[in-house]
Amino acid sequence: MAIEVRDVNKSFGTTPVLHDVSLDVTAGSLTALLGPSGGGKSTLLRVIAGLERPDTGTVRISGVDATRLSPQRRGVGFVFQHYAAFKHLTVFRNVAFGLEIRKRPKDEIRRRVMELLELVHLEKLADRYPSQLSGGQRQRMALARALAVEPQVLLLDEPFGALDAQVRKELRTWLRRLHDEVHVTTVFVTHDQEEAIEVADTIVVLAGGEVVQAGSPGEVYDNPANPFVMRFLGPVTEIGGSLVRPHDIEISPDPVDGGSPAVVSRVVRLGFEVRVEVETGGHEAWVQVTREQADRLGLGPGDTVHLRPAPGARSLALAL
Amino acid sequence: MTLEVTREATAITARPVRRLTGGTAAGLGTAVLYLSLIVLIPLAAVVWRSAGEGPGYFWRSVTTPDAWAALTLTIGASALVALVNLVMGTVIAWVLVRDRFPGRAVLDTIIDLPFALPTIVAGLVLLALYGPQSPLGINLAYSRAGVVLALLFVTLPFVVRTVQPVLLELDTEMEQAAASLGAGPFQTFRRVILPNLIPAMLSGTALAFTRAIAEFGSTVLISGNLPFKTQVAAVNIFSQIEGDDTTGAAAISTVLLVVALVALITLDVLQRWGSRRG
Numbered sequence: 001m002a003i004e005v006r007d008v009n010k011s012f013g014t015t016p017v018l019h020d021v022s023l024d025v026t027a028g029s030l031t032a033l034l035g036p037s038g039g040g041k042s043t044l045l046r047v048i049a050g051l052e053r054p055d056t057g058t059v060r061i062s063g064v065d066a067t068r069l070s071p072q073r074r075g076v077g078f079v080f081q082h083y084a085a086f087k088h089l090t091v092f093r094n095v096a097f098g099l100e101i102r103k104r105p106k107d108e109i110r111r112r113v114m115e116l117l118e119l120v121h122l123e124k125l126a127d128r129y130p131s132q133l134s135g136g137q138r139q140r141m142a143l144a145r146a147l148a149v150e151p152q153v154l155l156l157d158e159p160f161g162a163l164d165a166q167v168r169k170e171l172r173t174w175l176r177r178l179h180d181e182v183h184v185t186t187v188f189v190t191h192d193q194e195e196a197i198e199v200a201d202t203i204v205v206l207a208g209g210e211v212v213q214a215g216s217p218g219e220v221y222d223n224p225a226n227p228f229v230m231r232f233l234g235p236v237t238e239i240g241g242s243l244v245r246p247h248d249i250e251i252s253p254d255p256v257d258g259g260s261p262a263v264v265s266r267v268v269r270l271g272f273e274v275r276v277e278v279e280t281g282g283h284e285a286w287v288q289v290t291r292e293q294a295d296r297l298g299l300g301p302g303d304t305v306h307l308r309p310a311p312g313a314r315s316l317a318l319a320l
Numbered sequence: 321m322t323l324e325v326t327r328e329a330t331a332i333t334a335r336p337v338r339r340l341t342g343g344t345a346a347g348l349g350t351a352v353l354y355l356s357l358i359v360l361i362p363l364a365a366v367v368w369r370s371a372g373e374g375p376g377y378f379w380r381s382v383t384t385p386d387a388w389a390a391l392t393l394t395i396g397a398s399a400l401v402a403l404v405n406l407v408m409g410t411v412i413a414w415v416l417v418r419d420r421f422p423g424r425a426v427l428d429t430i431i432d433l434p435f436a437l438p439t440i441v442a443g444l445v446l447l448a449l450y451g452p453q454s455p456l457g458i459n460l461a462y463s464r465a466g467v468v469l470a471l472l473f474v475t476l477p478f479v480v481r482t483v484q485p486v487l488l489e490l491d492t493e494m495e496q497a498a499a500s501l502g503a504g505p506f507q508t509f510r511r512v513i514l515p516n517l518i519p520a521m522l523s524g525t526a527l528a529f530t531r532a533i534a535e536f537g538s539t540v541l542i543s544g545n546l547p548f549k550t551q552v553a554a555v556n557i558f559s560q561i562e563g564d565d566t567t568g569a570a571a572i573s574t575v576l577l578v579v580a581l582v583a584l585i586t587l588d589v590l591q592r593w594g595s596r597r598g
Contacts, residue, residue: 051496070499076500078500080493084496087494088512088515088516089515098501145501149501
C-alpha cells in the first residue's frame with residue numbers, strides 16, 4: 001500500500017470534518033476522492049500531505065508512519081487548486097525549487113527540469129513568469145514542480161477546478177496519459193463525477209466526512225452503496241418506488257410484468273439521445289432512449305406507456 | 321507620493337504613443353496641473369532661488385561648517401533610521417498580519433500615532449521620557465542619539481504600512497507548496513516570502529528616509545539644535561532664514577531635495593531590476 005489512512009478524525013473548532021476515515025491507496029494507482037463540497041475530501045488530502053494534523057488516527061506512506069512527520073519529510077508532491085505558483089520565479093526556477101532546496105548539482109537540475117518541462121509541454125516557456133501563463137499552463141507547471149522531487153505520492157487538490165470547461169477536459173485526458181507514463185501513486189480531489197470516472201482507476205466517495213464507498217469507477221457506478229452515491233455518480237430517476245438510471249429503463253406501449261404505467265408529458269430530442277419525460281405514480285420521471293427507439297415507438301405527449309427497470313439493471317429501492 | 325509619481329511618469333513615457341481619449345486627457349491634465357501647482361512649481365522656485373547668487377555662492381552656502389555638519393548628520397541619521405525601519409517595520413508588519421494575540425487591533429491603530437501627532441508633540445513626549453528628567457534614567461537630550469530616536473519615532477509607520485497589505489495578500493499556499501517541496505521555515509522565508517515583500521520593504525524604506533531628512537518638529541526639542549553636533553538640516557535652514565540668508569537656505573534645501581530624489585530613484589531602479597530578475 002502506498003497510502004494507508006486509519007481511523008482519522010479531524011475537527012475545525014467544533015465542526016467535525018472527518019469522521020473515522022480509513023483509506024487504502026495501492027501503489028501506482030490513480031485514485032479520485034469524490035464528493036460534494038464540504039464532504040471533507042480536501043481536508044483528507046491535506047492530512048495525507050501533512051498540511052493538516054489529524055486529531056486522532058494514523059497516516060502511513062509507503063509503510064512508514066507519517067502521522068507526526070512534517071510536510072517536508074513525507075515525500076509527497078502537492079498540487080493546489082489555485083496553482084500556488086512562486087510568482088517571483090520563472091517557470092524554470094519554479095520547477096527547480098525542490099531540487100535547489102536539496103542542493104543538487106546545477107547541471108543535474110537543468111537536465112531534470114528540462115525533462116519535466118518537456119513532459120508537461122512547457123519547454124518553450126521556461127523563462128516566462130507565472131503571470132505570463134494561462135491557467136492550464138500554470139497548473140501543468142505546478143505539476144512538474146511537484147514531480148521534480150520524485151515524490152512517493154502525488155496529491156492534487158481540485159487540480160482543474162479553477163479552469164474553464166474546455167481546458168479541464170484537455171487536462172483530464174492529459175493527466176491520465178501522464179500517469180500512464182510516470183506511474184507515480186496519485187490521489188486527486190474532485191467534485192466532478194465525470195472527471196473521476198474518466199480519469200481515475202479507483203474512486204473513493206466521501207460525504208459528510210465519511211467514506212461512503214470505494215471501488216473502481218464501474219463498480220461505484222453500477223453498484224452504488226446507497227441512493228446518495230447513485231445520485232452523485234450519474235443521472236437517476238424514480239419509477240415504481242425504485243431509483244434507476246434513466247438509460248436502464250424499458251419502455252413499452254403495452255402493459256408488462258412488474259411495469260408501472262406512465263403518461264408522456266414531453267419528448268426532447270438531444271441529437272442521438274432522446275429524453276422522454278413522463279408522469280408516473282404522481283411524480284415526474286424521465287427515460288433516456290435512442291433516437292431509433294423513439295422513432296419506432298412514435299411517442300408523443302399524452303401517450304400512455306409502461307416502464308420497468310431493464311433486466312440486470314441496478315436499481316435501489318427507496319424507503320418511503 | 322513622489323515615488324508613485326515618478327513611477328507613473330516613466331510608465332507613461334515607456335508605453336507606445338497612443339491617442340488619449342477625452343476622459344483620459346482631462347484626467348491627465350487635471351493631475352499634471354494640480355501636481356505642478358502644489359509640488360513642481362514651488363520646488364522649481366526653491367531651486368531657482370538657490371542659484372540666484374551664482375554657483376560659487378551656492379557651494380559656499382552648502383559647505384559652511386555648520387551647514388555641512390547639519391547635512392551630513394541629517395543624511396547619516398536618516399540612512400540609519402531607514403535601515404532600522406526596514407527591519408523593525410517588516411517584523412511589526414509580520415506580527416500584525418500573521419500572529420493572533422489579544423490587543424492586536426489596538427497595536428494596529430497605535431502604529432499610526434506618529435502620523436497623527438503633531439511632530440512637536442512627539443518631540444515633547446520623547447523629551448519627557450528620554451530627557452534630563454527621564455523617569456527611565458536615560459538621558460538622550462542634546463545628543464545625536466536623541467535625533468535618531470526622534471526620527472525613528474516619526475518614521476515608524478512607513479515600512480509597516482507598505483509591507484502589511486502585501487503580506488495580507490500573500491498566498492499562504494505558496495508557503496505550503498514550498499514546505500511540501502522540502503523547504504524548511506527559514507528557506508521558505510528567504511526564497512518565497514522575502515522576494516515577494518522586498519518591493520514593498522524598499523518603497524517603505526525610501527519613504528521613511530525622505531521623511532527623515534526633512535524632519536523638523538520632532539528633533540527641534542530633543543536635539544537642542546547645537547550646531548556641529550545635533551543640528552539637523554531642516555533646523556539649519558530655519559536658522560539661515562532667520563539670519564536673512566534666504567539664498568543659503570534655498571541652497572541647502574536644494575541639496576536635500578536632490579538627495580531625496582536620488583534615494584527614491586535608486587530604490588525604484590533597484591525594484592525594477594529586482595522584479596525583472598526575480
